[in-house]
Amino acid sequence: VNDVTMWDVSVERQIEINGPDAYEFVRLLTPRNLAKCEIGHCLYIILTDQNGCIVNDAVLLRLKPDQFWISPGDGDVLLWIQGVAINSGFDVNIFEPDVSPLQLGGPKAPMLIDKLFDGEHNDLRFYRARETSLKGIPLVIGRTGWSGEVSYELYLRDGKQGNDLWDIVKQAGLEFNIAPAAPNTIRSIEGGLLSYVSDITRDDSPYTIGLDRLVDVDQDVDFIGKAALKKIKEAGPARKLVGIEIQGDPITLPPENPWPVFHEDTSVGFVSRCIFSPRLGKNIGFANVPTEISSLETTITVKASNGDLIAKVCEFPWIKAERIKR
Numbered sequence: 001v002n003d004v005t006m007w008d009v010s011v012e013r014q015i016e017i018n019g020p021d022a023y024e025f026v027r028l029l030t031p032r033n034l035a036k037c038e039i040g041h042c043l044y045i046i047l048t049d050q051n052g053c054i055v056n057d058a059v060l061l062r063l064k065p066d067q068f069w070i071s072p073g074d075g076d077v078l079l080w081i082q083g084v085a086i087n088s089g090f091d092v093n094i095f096e097p098d099v100s101p102l103q104l105g106g107p108k109a110p111m112l113i114d115k116l117f118d119g120e121h122n123d124l125r126f127y128r129a130r131e132t133s134l135k136g137i138p139l140v141i142g143r144t145g146w147s148g149e150v151s152y153e154l155y156l157r158d159g160k161q162g163n164d165l166w167d168i169v170k171q172a173g174l175e176f177n178i179a180p181a182a183p184n185t186i187r188s189i190e191g192g193l194l195s196y197v198s199d200i201t202r203d204d205s206p207y208t209i210g211l212d213r214l215v216d217v218d219q220d221v222d223f224i225g226k227a228a229l230k231k232i233k234e235a236g237p238a239r240k241l242v243g244i245e246i247q248g249d250p251i252t253l254p255p256e257n258p259w260p261v262f263h264e265d266t267s268v269g270f271v272s273r274c275i276f277s278p279r280l281g282k283n284i285g286f287a288n289v290p291t292e293i294s295s296l297e298t299t300i301t302v303k304a305s306n307g308d309l310i311a312k313v314c315e316f317p318w319i320k321a322e323r324i325k326r
């Protein structure tokens with residue numbers, strides 16, 4: 001991306017949790033320590049089940065002391081959270097609010113935000129959010145986004161004004177060569193941005209996919225899956241998600257279904273996503289393999305749709321996600 005893009009990501013339905021016990025209840029849902037989550041903070045979190053496996057990943061926004069939004073990419077998280085609440089004993093309200101996000105991403109996104117809001121939000125830090133409005137349209141603006149680029153999300157709080165918001169943003173962005181876009185597989189893989197269902201499955205723990213930093217088993221909160229995650233941490237995960245570089249011709253379309261991975265003629269795992277990166281000049285992707293063959297430079301065989309391909313385990317991300325440091 002050289003300029004700025006606008007993505008209609010209204011499929012990302014928000015889950016609002018409010019009420020007297022909202023903070024305590026949200027802490028029950030995730031192994032991430034929320035002790036320092038203040039009003040206006042956004043946090044990348046995972047939701048875990050009783051076995052320590054991942055139900056989904058999401059962005060958590062704290063709008064008020066007793067009001068939170070959980071923003072997953074997809075999935076039935078609303079039903080999961082409502083189910084947890086039934087016998088939890090916490091006094092909370094859980095529902096899907098009338099909120100639809102519009103994502104702006106690219107190196108000129110900050111210039112567009114400056115123009116739209118007359119500089120009001122130029123001080124907004126990475127993974128921060130605040131309530132605002134644009135020409136009378138109620139919004140929450142967040143320095144969040146699943147793109148690997150400098151991103152903002154405008155959380156529209158009135159679906160009836162969706163067309164108006166789109167037109168205002170598009171008109172203001174003309175001088176920055178704004179264009180509609182969709183999630184970019186190449187950039188997301190380059191930046192190490194994991195995709196739920198593809199890279200993250202219900203069989204994975206946070207330790208499997210390298211999200212150890214989102215788990216605090218020593219905190220004084222009895223979150224769902226705590227006992228199981230303690231055991232996994234002590235024993236180590238049986239499998240790991242690794243970066244891979246695949247030899248052969250450019251892979252121009254990501255696999256529709258996972259490609260099997262073999263090691264020494266034994267089926268050991270699968271490639272979740274892969275693609276050719278023009279900037280890197282090579283095929284890159286993610287593979288879920290046993291821990292014993294997850295070391296760097298380990299050679300594996302990928303059973304692609306057009307034949308066998310040789311790949312090596314490598315570090316990721318290949319290109320770090322962009323952010324504004326303030």
